Structure formats: structure tokens, C-alpha cells
Amino acid sequence: MTTELGRRALNRALLARQLLLERHAMPALEAIEHLVGLQAQAPNPPHLGLWTRLADYRLDEAGELIADRRALRMVLMRGTLHLVSARDARALRPITQVILDNHLKARAAELGHLDLAAIVAWARALLEEEPRSDKDLRALLAERWPDQDPALLAWAVRCRLPLVQVPPRGIWGSSGTARHTTLENWLGPAVPDPSLEDLVRRYLGAFGPASVQDVQQWAGLTRLGEVVERLGPELVAFRDENGRTLYDLPDAPRPGPGAEAPVRFVPDFDNLLLSHADRARIISEEHRKRVFTVNGIIRATFLVDGFVHGMWKIEKGRGEAVLRIEPFAPVPGPERAALEEEGLRLLAAAHPKAKSHGVEFV
Known part of the structure; x- marks a missing residue:
């Protein structure tokens, strides 16, 4: 008989895989690879995501990896921007190209009259000559093809080419316009060895147990x-409270529903909230509607007893850094004190030069 895993058991398994049951003494690059990247639409959230997972993490550590080209930012899973290791960029980009190809197919009527191969080849040469911003690329495309929509051409180029956001974009404490070059130009040529089987294994290691729909x-x-079926002999199967079949790696951690889960601050866009079709193991549907906005923003959240219990944001002005915590329900006294303590640690790390730090519940 297949073992049933309840919501709390799945929650604790997810938190263990996501390095959130305890802070780990793990190099940042190893953590980035273990998590199969961190979603990175905004520059700072991935750094905060590593801070909340790793012991003694400095917020500039991942920036050093980006500067040394050991990590980078590019569009991958779900067609969204991720911070990944250089090795994973090469492994994952060929697999996820189909997502961007489907975007192009959806606008085939607008693109059908264009010699897209020639446009992409011309743009590749420009982007490999020097990294360029989207604004720069649009201007050059408009000059070369004055009768075409430069925004559409630039979008098509971004879909077709494996583009890397180059530093200082993505480095903690830095700012500036995003500029891009190709993956091959940034890292050098390599023979890709894409494997959907390995992709599923690594997903389960970071997010399992999970259904096929969750992986997708x-x-x-x-x-x-089809991939999960091929992996069948090396996986174990469970079922959730709704009877869905969940797959997992045999030796992956499943600490059980009674495992202690400390309070944690989770940054905007964190994959913790985005990587399952059924997100009940981490957030209720009622709360998801408050966290996920209609314009695609996923707000920063905090966990109490392992589940999303509210949202947070940092406001800074006149030398003061304040963490404002917005609970969805009353927070018990011990957890409230733990949130205040953890919040002050977060402020000290994120804004060490502020004259004062404060935590407010709103």
C-alpha cells in the first residue's frame, strides 16, 4: 500500500530540501546549485534568499560569484530570470529553450514576414561585441530595420538567444541598467549535455515529494x-491527502510532520512559493491571493510553524531601517518574539550602516 503524506509532512519535507529547517554551513555556490537556482526578477531577493538559508552568509557573496563568472543571471525555468551557477546555466538553458520557442510561436502572425534568423545573427554579433541594454538593442535594430517594430524585434532576439545579464547588475548594493551578452560569449563555448531525467531528479531533491504536475x-x-515514468525504478511513490501520486528520491529528507520549523523571512519571488501546482504544503489559497499580485509580483513572506503567515517589507529613511511585518492572523507570543529577533538580524545584514533598526507589526 502506498504511504500517504499529509500537508504537514509535505511541508517539513519541502522546508528540509529548501534549507529552511535550519541554517546550513554551505558555500553559496553549492546552495545555488542545490536549489537549482533562485528566481531573480529583482536583483536583491536571491541574496536575501541565501541569507535566510545559510549560516554566516554575507550578502555580497553571490555577487562575488557573479563577478567571477561562477554564477550568472539568465532566463530559464518558466521563462523567468534565475540566478544559477555557470555549470547549471549551460545544462539548463538548452532544456528550457522550448519555453521561449513557444512564446515565439504564439506571435507567429507578427513575426512571419521577418527573416528572423538574419535578425538574430546580426543582434548576436552586436551583443557579443559588447554587452548592451534593451534600450541600446532596440535603437540599433530600429536603425537597421527602420520599417519594423524595434520592441518586437528585440523581444524575438531575447527569445532566440541565450542571454546573460552581466554585472554589476545582480550584485548586492550595485545598481544600473541590465546589459546582456550571449552565454557562449560570457563563459566560452561548451558542449551542452541536457538531460530531462537529471532535471527531474534535481527538482525532487530541492522540492519533493512532488507530482508530475508539480514538476511541470x-x-x-x-x-x-514520460520522464518520470522512465525514472520509475529509481524513485519511491507516495500519495497526498487528495489521492495524488507523489514521487521522490529514496534517500531525500522527509523529517515528518512533528519536526520543528523556525520562523523565516522569505524574499520576493522565492521559488519556495512558485514550484508546485498544489501549493497547500506551504501557503493556503486564501493567502496566495494576497501574496501573488495581478501584475506578477510575488511579495516577500514570513513563515510561522513552516507555513506562510504574512508579508514583510523593509522601509528605509532618515538613517532608519524598519522591517514592517503584516501578519494574516495573530502571531503567538513566542513566534512574535522570534520574528522580532530574526527581523533585527535581517536589518543588520541588509542595512548595516543605518543609524537605527526597528521591527513593527502592522
Whole structure:
């Protein structure tokens, strides 16, 4: 008989895989690879995501990896920007290209009259000559093809080419316009060795146990049931409270529903909230509607007893840094004190030069 895993058991398994049951003494690059990247639409959230997971993490550590080209930011799973290791960029980009190809197919009527191969080749040469911003690329495309929509051409180029955001974009404490070059130009040529089987294994290691639909939600890919079926002999199967079949790696941590889960501050866009079709293991549907906005923003949240219990943001002005905590329900006294303590640690790390730090519940 297949073992049933309840909501709390799945929650604790997810938190263990996501390095959130305890802070780990793990190098940042190893953590980035273990998590199969961190979603990175905004520059700072991935750094905060590593801070909340790792012991003694400095917020500039991942920036050093980006500057040394050991990590980078590029569009991958779900067609969204991720911070990944250089090794994973090469492994994952060929697999996820189909997502961007589907975007192009959806606008085939607008693109059908264009010699897209020639446009992409011309743009590649420009982007490999020197990294360029989207604004720069649009201007050059408009000059070369004055009768075409430069925004559409630039979008098509971004879909077709594996583009890397170059530093200082993505480095903690830095700012500036995003500029891009190709993955090959940034890292040098390499022979890709894409493997959907390895992609599923690594997903389960970071997010399992999970259903086929969960894997597809995270990756932005379809027909992964065939891959899971091929992996069948090396996986174990469970079922959730709704009877869905969940797959997992045999030796992956499943600490059980009674495991202690400390309070944690989770940054905007964190994959913790985005990587399952059924997110009940981490956030209720009622709360998801408050955290996920209609314009695609996923707000920063905090965990109490392992589940999303509210949202947070940092406001800074006149030398003061304040962490404002917005609970969805009353927070018990011990957890409230723990949030205040953890919040002050977060402020000290994120804004060490502020004259004062404060935590407010609103």
C-alpha cells in the first residue's frame, strides 16, 4: 500500500530540501546549485534568499560569484530570470529553450514576414561585441530595420538567444541598467549535455515529494510524465491527502510532520512559493491571493510553524531601517518574539550602516 503524506509532512519535507529547517554551513555556490537556482526578477531577493538559508552568509557573496563568472543571471525555468551557477546555466538553458520557442510561436502572425534568423545573427554579433541594454538593442535594430517594430524585434532576439545579464547588475548594493551578452560569449563555448531525467531528479531533491504536475509547474515544461515514468525504478511513490501520486528520491529528507520549523523571512519571488501546482504544503489559497499580485509580483513572506503567515517589507529613511511585518492572523507570543529577533538580524545584514533598526507589526 502506498504511504500517504499529509500537508504537514509535505511541508517539513519541502522546508528540509529548501534549507529552511535550519541554517546550513554551505558555500553559496553549492546552495545555488542545490536549489537549482533562485528566481531573480529583482536583483536583491536571491541574496536575501541565501541569507535566510545559510549560516554566516554575507550578502555580497553571490555577487562575488557573479563577478567571477561562477554564477550568472539568465532566463530559464518558466521563462523567468534565475540566478544559477555557470555549470547549471549551460545544462539548463538548452532544456528550457522550448519555453521561449513557444512564446515565439504564439506571435507567429507578427513575426512571419521577418527573416528572423538574419535578425538574430546580426543582434548576436552586436551583443557579443559588447554587452548592451534593451534600450541600446532596440535603437540599433530600429536603425537597421527602420520599417519594423524595434520592441518586437528585440523581444524575438531575447527569445532566440541565450542571454546573460552581466554585472554589476545582480550584485548586492550595485545598481544600473541590465546589459546582456550571449552565454557562449560570457563563459566560452561548451558542449551542452541536457538531460530531462537529471532535471527531474534535481527538482525532487530541492522540492519533493512532488507530482508530475508539480514538476511541470516549476520547469514550465510539458510531457514530463514520460520522464518520470522512465525514472520509475529509481524513485519511491507516495500519495497526498487528495489521492495524488507523489514521487521522490529514496534517500531525500522527509523529517515528518512533528519536526520543528523556525520562523523565516522569505524574499520576493522565492521559488519556495512558485514550484508546485498544489501549493497547500506551504501557503493556503486564501493567502496566495494576497501574496501573488495581478501584475506578477510575488511579495516577500514570513513563515510561522513552516507555513506562510504574512508579508514583510523593509522601509528605509532618515538613517532608519524598519522591517514592517503584516501578519494574516495573530502571531503567538513566542513566534512574535522570534520574528522580532530574526527581523533585527535581517536589518543588520541588509542595512548595516543605518543609524537605527526597528521591527513593527502592522
